[in-house]
Ligand SMILES: Nc1nc2c(ncn2[C@@H]2O[C@H](COP(=O)(O)OP(=O)(O)OP(=O)(O)O)[C@@H](O)[C@H]2O)c(=O)[nH]1
């Protein structure tokens with residue numbers, strides 16, 4: 001009995017010591033977290049959040065290493081087959097016919113297994129090349145807002161010869177353009193202007209959004225990314241929903257979360273390059289019936305900016321008696337352009353550091 005109780009006492013003491021160590025570590029982690037500038041990147045799927053983080057890797061870290069290149073090489077090659085299948089299916093659905101000599105090739109292509117480890121047999125590579133030259137598939141690609149295929153797939157299909165070379169390793173631009181939807185939460189730490197920063201990247205597709213809330217603590221500045229060019233596209237997750245309207249509703253919900261009441265928010269209107277091209281041909285009224293500015297870049301971009309800014313501003317004042325003093329800073333970006341993101345960072349660094357100083361006073 002006596003031996004047993006002294007052993008229990010020892011165990012309890014040990015347990016207490018362990019708990020004290022864990023408690024101290026937690027406190028240290030918390031202190032460290034409070035010292036860091038934390039940017040939380042949010043926005044719907046495919047808006048460009050991870051591309052923005054890749055630019056930080058290029059601008060403030062050591063860029064991409066060989067492991068990154070190898071991982072992207074496999075995805076880029078697998079996508080050549082995957083996206084060609086999507087194009088063939090779309091042409092069928094849109095009733096666009098292919099050249100006679102390509103019809104059987106296209107039919108058989110749909111039965112191909114997916115690519116593993118980036119290996120594509122030579123005859124399949126030849127078929128992709130033939131199919132990509134087909135005027136019918138080119139026409140289907142032009143109608144890509146009606147189905148799901150990344151804009152960047154033409155960039156890769158155009159470069160198939162280079163991509164299939166034995167010694168191919170993706171360039172910086174290839175990695176920036178490669179689409180890998182984010183699942184879970186990715187954190188990148190970096191130093192800038194003498195401060196430790198971290199940027200938290202989350203998945204934007206519907207199934208990912210319930211994980212966001214766990215990242216809401218200690219945010220210095222909230223960044224919300226909108227893809228300007230998505231105004232005539234449907235959600236990948238639900239093809240009955242317009243992407244930009246979903247994005248506006250999600251922004252309203254996110255920015256008006258009580259946690260962000262007094263937090264500055266950067267609204268990134270991204271994919272400016274694609275928007276500039278699209279707005280010459282597609283009227284923004286396809287998304288917002290109250291738009292009447294025509295095929296005009298300045299009018300259309302200003303209209304979208306106002307729509308988003310207004311949902312952020314109105315709620316922050318009306319929901320509670322105390323007036324919110326947060327700023328919403330809007331910027332137009334092209335996340336695949338390193339220079340553009342470098343300039344963007346220059347323009348917002350001071351505001352972010354000021355926001356940080358205010359919260360840590
Ligand atoms: N042309 C062009 N393409 C862009 C731009 N920004 C991102 N992209 C491309 O858009 C695709 C999607 O970008 P991601 O960064 O993966 O999007 P995301 O917001 O992280 O998406 P989720 O992880 O699903 O939430 C990639 O193929 C990028 O290369 C841009 O400004 N212009």
Ligand SMILES: [Mg+2]
Pocket residue numbers: 049050051180181182201202203204
């Ligand atoms: Mg992502």
